Structure formats: structure tokens, C-alpha cells
Amino acid sequence: MTAHWIAVARAAETLRADPLFLDSLAVEFVARTDPVLLADLRDNPTPRFDVLAVRTKFFDDFLSTAVRDGLRQVVIVAAGMDSRAYRLDLPAELRLFEIDLPDLQAGKEALLAELGLTNARCRRRAVAANMVGDWSARLRAAGFDPGERTAWLIEGFLYYLTDEQVEAVLDTVSRLSAEGSVLGLEHVNTDLYRAPWMQQWLADMRREGRPWQSGVDEPEAWLARHGFRSQVREPADLPEATGRRVPKTPPRPTPGAARTWLITAERAGEGPPGNRVADPRPKGTLR
Structure with missing residues (x-):
């Protein structure tokens, strides 16, 4: 369901007169799964996907940089219908691993074959795995090299996990990241779960079987505990948000604001023991 929704958002952006990016795979996916919706998106451009479009462009730029x-090694976690292996300017020798659930991967591979998209711009490898299981073994078996610098992308995923599951994912990413690896990551803060205007939407998500379950209030300190130096932004901070319907938030640390963190980070060396934070859990997570 979430993979479908993100594909709809990217298709909607592609159909705009002033798109931030073009994603023809998303358009083809929606054409086959919900042609009525696709026709509506063509005829009635909507700003309701603006935040997702800004987020996508932000992480496109992260990977391109x-x-x-x-x-020359990229891992996209919970990739869904992601098409960056086909639409970004990537070198042919780059190895790009897409991890997601087996059923979703099978459906995506079938669609790619139907569309004749058998040759990505890089060495794309689909890895069928559950991210709350032992996914690292399957990633290694697909050819991932933990000794090589890696660009990780975790977009639109972590808030569906519990705090403990989020920590396990980040522990594994840290363990598999050589020094100099980079991480692009999205998460939310815990005040989001208390915002009155979010309650109906969160209730709908729970009822549909895809609840949001986690958040972090101090993302820089949280990622430092996992060995990453980070830079944190919010969607409204980005130049791509100009002229788009993207909510602005008050300056940090103003309490009560629902925030989406867009994060880029680099894997640092261990450094002196005294510089490391002992507490293994992010302060302010949901319990």
C-alpha cells in the first residue's frame, strides 16, 4: 500500500507542467493499477503531493552527489517502485541494491519486464528481504561489499517500524558501512503524534494496517550514536519547496511542532572513546 501511494505521488509530480523530476515508471505503474486515478491526476493537478515531491528531489540530489x-555502491532500503536506477545519471559500473519484500519485488520485476526495462543505467540488483529480519545476509549474498564506501537511502519507511525495529535497522546499516559511507534518511519527531491536525490521518493509517509507530526528537544525537555525522533539514527549508504547498515549522526547539526530518549523514571513524555517546537509544522516542 505504501509503495503504491509513493508511486502515485511521483506520477502526479511527473504529470505537472513544472515537475521537479520525471518518473515514467511511476506513471506506468499507476496506469496499470489505477487508470481512473491517473486520468484524474492528468486532468486535475493537485498540490497534495508537494511534500513527497520535494522529498524525492532532495534524495535524488543526495544520491547524485x-x-x-x-x-560506487548504493543501497535503497524498502525501495518499493523506486526507479532511480533508470532515471538518474549513474555510471554503468555502480552497483545499486534495492531491498524490499519478496512479493513486492516479484511484482516490480514483472512490470519492468513488461515495459522492456531490462537494462538499468547501472548494475541494479533486487534483494528480496524483510527489513525486520536478517536482511544483511541476503544483501551480502547479492554482492554487497561492506568494505566499500556505500550510499544508503532510507526514505518513507522508518516511521512504520517500532523504536526497537528502527534501532535494529540503523545498527545494521552502521555495521555494514565503511568509513566515508553516506546515509540519506527520513524520519519524524514525536510531537507529530500529538498534533491535533494529525489525529484523524494517523487513525486512518492504523485502521488500514499501516500505522506510524516511531519518531526521534534529536536526530543529530541519535545518528551520532550510530557513528554518523549528520545535517538535518525540514522540507520547507529546501529551495525546491518555493511555491509549493509545504508546511512551515517554527524554529527548533519550539515544542509542539510536527516535524519531518530530511537527513544526510556521513559515517565517521570511531574517534576517541570520550567522544562517543553511551546511551544507545534516541532521546524522545515513542514508548
């Missing part, structure tokens, strides 16, 4: 800086 990592590749320009010489990284």
Missing part, C-alpha cells in the same frame, strides 16, 4: 564524489 554521492556518485559524483566517487561512491
